[in-house]
Amino acid sequence: MKSTDFVVARDNLQQSKAIATELPDADALPADTLLVKVDRFAFTANNITYAILGDQLKYWQLFPAPKAFGIIPVWGFGEVIASRHPGVAEGERLFGYLPMATHLVIEATDVTKRGLRDAAAHRQGVAPVYNAYARVGNDPSYAGQQGDHQALLRPLFMLSFLVDDYLAENDFFGARRVILSSASSKAAFGLAHLLHTLRKGIEVIGLTSAANAGFVETLGCYDQVITYDRVTSLPLAPPVAFVDMAGNSELRATLHRHFGDGVRYSARIGLTHGSASDDEPDLPGAKPAWFFAPDQIRKRAKDWGPGGIETRFSQAWSGLAPNLERWLTVIEGRGPDAVRQVYVDTLAGRIPPEQGHMLSLLE
Numbered sequence: 001m002k003s004t005d006f007v008v009a010r011d012n013l014q015q016s017k018a019i020a021t022e023l024p025d026a027d028a029l030p031a032d033t034l035l036v037k038v039d040r041f042a043f044t045a046n047n048i049t050y051a052i053l054g055d056q057l058k059y060w061q062l063f064p065a066p067k068a069f070g071i072i073p074v075w076g077f078g079e080v081i082a083s084r085h086p087g088v089a090e091g092e093r094l095f096g097y098l099p100m101a102t103h104l105v106i107e108a109t110d111v112t113k114r115g116l117r118d119a120a121a122h123r124q125g126v127a128p129v130y131n132a133y134a135r136v137g138n139d140p141s142y143a144g145q146q147g148d149h150q151a152l153l154r155p156l157f158m159l160s161f162l163v164d165d166y167l168a169e170n171d172f173f174g175a176r177r178v179i180l181s182s183a184s185s186k187a188a189f190g191l192a193h194l195l196h197t198l199r200k201g202i203e204v205i206g207l208t209s210a211a212n213a214g215f216v217e218t219l220g221c222y223d224q225v226i227t228y229d230r231v232t233s234l235p236l237a238p239p240v241a242f243v244d245m246a247g248n249s250e251l252r253a254t255l256h257r258h259f260g261d262g263v264r265y266s267a268r269i270g271l272t273h274g275s276a277s278d279d280e281p282d283l284p285g286a287k288p289a290w291f292f293a294p295d296q297i298r299k300r301a302k303d304w305g306p307g308g309i310e311t312r313f314s315q316a317w318s319g320l321a322p323n324l325e326r327w328l329t330v331i332e333g334r335g336p337d338a339v340r341q342v343y344v345d346t347l348a349g350r351i352p353p354e355q356g357h358m359l360s361l362l363e
Contacts, residue, residue, distance in 0.1 A: 001022075001023040001024075001025060001026075001103075002020045002021065002022060002023060003020070003021050003022075003023050003101050003102050003103035003104075004018055004019070004020060004101065004102045004336060004361045004362075005018070005019050005020075005021050005065065005071055005099065005100070005101040005102075005361075006018050006071070006072075006100040006101065006336065006339055006340070006343070006361060007019055007065045007066065007069040007070065007071055008051060008069065008070055008071075008072060008343075009068060009069055010054060010055070010060060010068060010069060010070045011068070013048070013051055013052070013347060014347070016340060016343060016344075018336035018339075018340070018361070019066070021101075023035065023103055023105070024105065026081070026082035029082060029083075029084045029105070030084065030107075031084050031085075032084060032085045032107060032108050032109065033083075033084050033085070033105060033106065033107055033108065034080050034082070034083050034084070034085060034088055034105070034106040034108050035080070035081050035082035035083075035103065035104075035105055036078035036079065036080055036081065036094060036098075036103065036104045036105070036106055037078060037079045037081045037102065037103055037362075038076065038077075038078045038098050038099065038101055038102055038103060038104055038360070038361070038362075039076075039077060039078060039079055039360055039362060040076050040077045040147075040151070040358055040359075040360055041074040041075065041076025041077070041098055041100070041151065041358070041359055041360070042074060042075050042076055042148070042151035042152040042356065042357065042358055042359075043074060043100075043339075043342055043343065043346060043357050043359050044152060044156070044185075044186055044346070044356070044357070045182075045185055045186075045270070045346055045349075045351070046155075046156055046185075046186070046187060046270070047072050047073070047074055047346070048346055048347055049247075049270050050072055050073055051070065051072050054070050054072075057126075058125060058126050059072075059073055059126075061122055061123070061125070061126070062097070062099075062122070062123050062126065062130060063099035063101070063104075064122060071099045071100055071101060072099075072100050073097050073098070073099065073100075073130070074097075074098055074099070074100055075095075075096070075097060075098070075151050075154070075155045076095070076098050076151050076358075077093060077094065077095055077136075077142075077147065077151065078093070078094050078096075078098055078104060079091065079092070079093055079094075080092040080093075080094065083108075085108045085111060085116075087108075087111040088108055088111060088116065088135075091137075092135060092137055093135070093136050093137035093142075094116075094133040094134065094135060094136065095133065095134045095136045095142055095147075095150065095151070096132060096133035096134060097129075097130045097131070097132075097133075100339065100361065101361060102360075102361045102362055105120075106118045106120070106133070107119045107120045113135070114134065114135060115132055115133055115134045115135055116132075116133050116135070117131050117132050117133070118131045118133070119131075127293075127294040127297075129158075129294075129297070145325070145330060146321075148330045148356065148358050149321065149324045149325075149328070149330075149356075151358065152186065152328065152330070152356040152358070153186050153190065153320075153324065153328075153356075154317065156186045156187040156190060157186075157187075157190040157316070157317060157320060158293070158313060159187050159190075159191075159269070159293055160187055160188075160190030160191035160193075160194060161190075161194065161312075161313050161316050162291075162293045162296045162297065162300075163191050163243060163267065163269065163291060163293075164191055164194040164195060164198070164199070165296065165300065166291070166296050167195075167199075167241060167265070168198075168199060170265075172199075172202060172241050172264070172265070173241055173264040173265040173286070174239055174264045175202075175238070175239045175240050175241035175264040175265060176201065176202060176203065176238040176239065177202070177203040177204075177205055177238060177239070177240045177241070178195055178202055178203070178204055178205070178240070178241045178242075178243060179205045179206075179207060179234075179240050179241070179242050179243070179255070180192060180204070180205070180206050180207065180222075180243045180245060181207045181228075181242075181243070181244050181245050181246035181248070181251060182207070182208070182245035182246040182270060183206025183207055183208040183212075183216045183222060183225065183245075184206075184208050184209075184212040184215055184216050184353035185245050185270065185353070186356075187245055187269070187270060188206070188243075188245045188270075189206075189216070189219050189221060189327070190320060191243065192204050192206060192219070192221040192222050193219075193221045193319075193320055193323070194316060194320075195221075196220075196221040196222070196223075197221075197319060203223045203224070204221065204222050204223050204224075205222065205223065205224045205225075205226060205234070205240075206222035206224070206225045206226070207226055207227075207228055207231065207246075207251075208225060208226075208227060208228070209227065209228060210227050210229075212353050213225055213227055215352075215353045215354055216353075219327060228251060231251070231254055231255055231258060232254065232258045234258070234259075236258070236259060236260075236262055237262065238262075239259075239262045239263070239264045240259055240262055240263055240264065241263075241264055241265040241266075241267075242255055242256075242263055242265065242266045242267065242288075243267045243269060243291075244266065244267060244268050244269060244270070244288070245269055245270035246270065247268065247270055249280055252266070252268075252280075252283070252288060253280070253281070253283055256283035256284050256285050256288075257283065257284060259284075259285060260284040260285055261284060261285055262285065263284070263285025263286050264285070264286055265286050266283075266285065266286045266287065266288040266289065267288075267289065267290075267291040268288050268289065268290045268291065269290075269291050297309065327354065328354060328355070328356045329354055329355055329356065330356050330357075330358055331355050331356070331357050331358070332357075332358050332359070333357060333358075333359045333360075334359070334360045334361075334362060334363060335360075335361065335362070335363045336361055338359065339359050339360075339361055342357045342359060
C-alpha cells in the first residue's frame with residue numbers, strides 16, 4: 001500500500017512535488033498502531049509559517065520525508081482504516097495535526113473517549129498539542145461547514161486567544177492601542193475580534209495592504225484600518241502594543257522608529273510576508289520578542305486547573321463562530337495538482353483573505 005506525500009525543499013520552499021511512499025499492510029501493523037486516511041485538511045498562510053520555522057521549532061521532525069525535503073503539517077480530518085488498538089475502531093474520525101499526505105501511521109496511546117495521542121519517538125519534543133487527536137465522529141460541531149471552520153480557524157484562534165489573554169494579564173504593558181500587522185490573516189482577525197469584544201478602552205488598529213483593506217474593514221473588529229504605507233501617519237500617543245503577524249523586518253523597523261519609546265510591547269508571531277531578516281538592528285521601544293504559545297498554555301493550565309483553558313477557549317470560540325459564514329468562503333480542492341496550486345498561491349500571497357481552502361491529496 002502506498003501514500004501520496006506532498007513534500008517541499010527545506011532550503012527552497014518554491015520547490016515542491018508529490019511522491020509515493022510505502023505504507024505497512026493493515027495486517028502487519030504493530031500493536032496499538034492505527035492506519036489513518038487523511039481525507040480533508042485546511043491550508044492557510046499559517047502553514048507557510050510552519051515551513052519557514054520548520055527547523056527552528058522542530059516541525060519538520062513530525063512527519064519524516066526524504067533527505068533535504070519536508071512535509072508541512074496541516075490541521076484536518078482523517079479516518080481510521082485499520083486499527084491494532086483495542087480501544088479504537090476502524091471507521092473512527094479524528095481531528096488533529098496531520099501531514100500533507102494521503103495516509104498517516106499513528107502509534108496510539110493515552111486513548112480516552114475524547115481523544116488519543118501519537119507516541120511515535122520522532123514526534124516527541126514538540127508541544128503536546130501537536131501530537132493530540134480528537135475523536136470527533138459523533139460531534140456535530142466538526143461536521144460539514146462547521147468542521148471546515150474548525151480546521152481553518154480553530155488552531156489559529158487558539159493562538160489569538162492566548163495572545164489576547166497574555167496582553168490582558170499584563171494590562172497591555174501600559175499600552176492603550178494594539179496594532180496588528182497582516183490584519184486580514186485569520187490569526188489577526190481572531191485576535192482583533194477578542195480585543196474588540198472583550199477589552200474595553202483598547203483601540204484595535206489593523207495594518208494591511210491596499211488590496212485587502214476593503215475586506216478588513218468589513219470584518220467590523222478593527223477601530224482603524226491603515227495601509228502599510230501610512231503607518232507613520234498614526235499619532236504618537238497613546239502608547240502601543242505591536243502584534244506582528246507579517247514578520248516584515250522593514251515594517252517592524254518603521255513602526256518602532258515612528259513610535260519610539262511608545263512601543264510598550266512588540267510580539268513576533270507570524271511570517272505571512274516571509275521577509276524577516278536574520279540580522280535586525282536594535283530598535284527603539286520594547287525589544288521585539290517571539291510569542292511562544294505553549295508557555296502561556298502551561299502557565300494557564302497551572303493557574304486555571306484541569307479543563308480551565310478548554311472551557312474558556314470554547315466560550316471564546318462560540319463568540320467567533322457565528323461570524324465565520326459571513327467572513328469566509330470555503331473552497332475545496334482535491335488531488336496533487338490542486339494542492340500544489342493552493343500551496344504555490346499561498347506562498348506567493350495570492351490567496352484572497354476571504355477564502356479558506358480545504359484540500360485533499362486523494363483524487
